[in-house]
Ligand code: PGA
């Protein structure tokens with residue numbers, strides 16, 4: 001029988017977890033297989049990200065509609081992809097890149113190209129009756145690696161107004177032998193954190209990524225309450241569960257200084273690096289993401305020199321999943337880990353290329369959600385397929401976050417002895 005081909009491809013506008021419009025792309029193959037992909041959306045975006053196309057029509061969703069991107073899929077992309085094989089992802093993504101023709105996908109929109117790219121992969125895997133993580137793996141015969149979850153349990157910055165200025169305080173249950181046990185630790189710590197916050201009279205309202213958003217007053221207070229919650233849940237910060245931060249420092253950068261504590265503290269980059277060093281000395285912090293703003297390559301090199309042998313120095317806004325920025329970072333020794341978000345670049349193939357460059361440098365790799373998410377779980381499969389070893393998908397709460405963790409539970413269950421948990425090994429390279 002001939003290989004199935006793309007018979008129909010349709011985009012429509014739906015909502016993400018913040019109630020903003022996003023794209024849903026559905027593909028039907030000639031063998032009857034159909035699959036859907038939904039596109040995530042960030043709030044604290046890096047300046048070098050590919051363009052997320054919004055309509056800008058003020059009277060509709062406050063200008064955030066995506067009908068132009070939907071039309072770009074239905075009118076521009078669809079006619080070119082109809083009757084093509086879905087099995088050559090590289091070929092399909094090259095068509096998308098060429099059709100767009102810009103460096104930042106500003107013609108069609110990275111939300112349009114990504115929706116199609118993901119839907120093609122999903123429908124191709126489904127047609128072959130292969131789980132997506134297996135379909136996407138470079139070498140499916142290798143033992144799979146289940147990622148360590150980085151759970152953002154205290155939300156601040158742009159994700160929770162009125163909370164702290166550091167965007168994410170994460171717990172990292174690395175000291176276990178399976179994803180399932182690690183996630184259990186994460187969920188138990190989350191519940192103990194909730195009880196402690198309640199007892200101390202803090203708000204337990206949730207931020208965009210499902211973490212709490214209390215006004216704790218200082219970064220140290222947030223870290224200490226996490227350490228307390230880990231202990232109360234019966235785990236150790238030396239053996240089981242560690243702490244990671246995403247500073248999202250570009251958001252704090254004003255007039256050459258980093259402004260924290262409601263405008264009361266001003267740090268130069270040197271002072272900020274010293275501040276991070278003191279935090280790392282005092283607390284079980286194993287990873288700091290976007291510790292400096294996205295244009296300060298020299299600062300990043302200083303930061304990596306100061307702390308890179310002890311902890312992960314992760315570039316998110318710095319790299320924006322962009323090959324040339326990752327290569328520049330590796331040349332400048334500006335980080336030792338990559339945060340990967342496929343909507344920062346706009347196709348699955350380019351996402352794989354970014355991960356492969358980081359892995360060739362022996363960097364840590366984290367596959368990440370966005371603060372605006374959907375029920376789509378592709379990043380869970382991507383984390384396993386790329387052997388990234390780490391995934392950032394928010395708190396163990398709110399369905400759009402939990403959907404990714406539940407998918408990983410299912411993958412681990414399916415693989416049984418054919419998988420191993422990345423665990424502490426990745427932080428001790
Ligand atoms: P964003 O935040 O999705 O709002 O960009 C996530 C992050 O900075 O890691």
Ligand code: ZN
Nearest residue numbers: 246289290316
């Ligand atoms: Zn980030």
